[in-house]
Amino acid sequence: MNIGVLGAGQLGRMLALAGYPLANRFTFLDTTGHPSAGIGEVMVDTDRRHLDDFLAKVDLVTYEFEHLPVSLVQAIEEVKPVYPSSEAIRICQNRTEEKALFDRLEIPTPAYRIVESAAALETAARELGCPVVAKSVTEGYDGKGQAVLRDPAGAMEAWRDIGHPQLIVEAFVDFVREVSIIAVRGRDGEVVFYPMAENQHVDGILRYSIAPMPDLDERVQQNAERYIRALLDELDYVGVLALELFQTRDGSLLANEMAPRVHNSGHWTMDGAVTSQFENHLRAIQGLPLGDTSARMPTCMVNVIGKEGDPTALLGIVDAHPHRYDKSARPGRKLAHINLLAPTHDELLDKVRTCAALLPDAPLPRFSFEGGN
């Protein structure tokens, strides 16, 4: 089976690495002009001149990047099966659509308003109570296109800084931790869930994910599973879906956003779970049985951003597994991640600190359960 992948970054690279043992081949369609997958056949197509060639080569199409023109994905759907569908992309590209879907499925979110002027932003900030987070409705990711307002009087400045005609304004959640759940739905509707991860973001970018969490109440996992299953079934979704949530002091979950693809907070599964999110995505889209999602051991994914550390020293950590993306170093760029495994969370935290100390400019790892286990 030749799998066509829209997008050609590190997520596509890791999909291909998981797919070769399944006898898959990969053709990537890169619409950005900056592919980095470095694997399979990469077709650079910034002006839609090579789409027919791409489609002639592939049996089915998936994507590793959701900021694609919906019309492109819809056009592809006319010719080849696309999993997940263009509908999933359409919703995930637009925070208004995403929030409306969460509301319809009774998935709790932070209180929010949609605004289309600086004056409306100021009113929303007053009604919701500061601090609030203003986010551009489209084209925002990794904390881009966002501003935190500590006072409604900052509305004009935030409006200008973001520079987008429509914003979502959210109440700022006083969360205990940020978490995510990753689930996979097969072509026959079977759904499997990974154990939730705790995620540490710095400046809107994911730095560390730990799964399973040592202190997770089973009911929290079950609630997250209920929410993501509702999304999967509603969208008749096929493949991996990620849902990012805030966990509050009373244990309840508020949905932040979802991603219709393999996700950075699921990279721990490459070494820490029986079946990785990449393999399970490929199984799902090809109609194959889904693999076991259990964790083998407490695992932490450490993102390597901007600069790579000394590989020899990093490999000296027992049960450390680097996954390098073969990209040139640039500030803020995701260059690699390292999966660390340990039999207990205490030992794992020691390894995470050792690893962080070997990475230039890595932030201090902090987890909600530190000291408590």
Ligand code: AMP
């Ligand atoms: P997002 O692009 O929506 O994932 O936001 C990036 C990061 O900003 C999140 O991972 C949080 O750390 C923070 N953030 C976003 N929305 C909120 C919110 N309503 N309350 C508190 N923190 C938030």
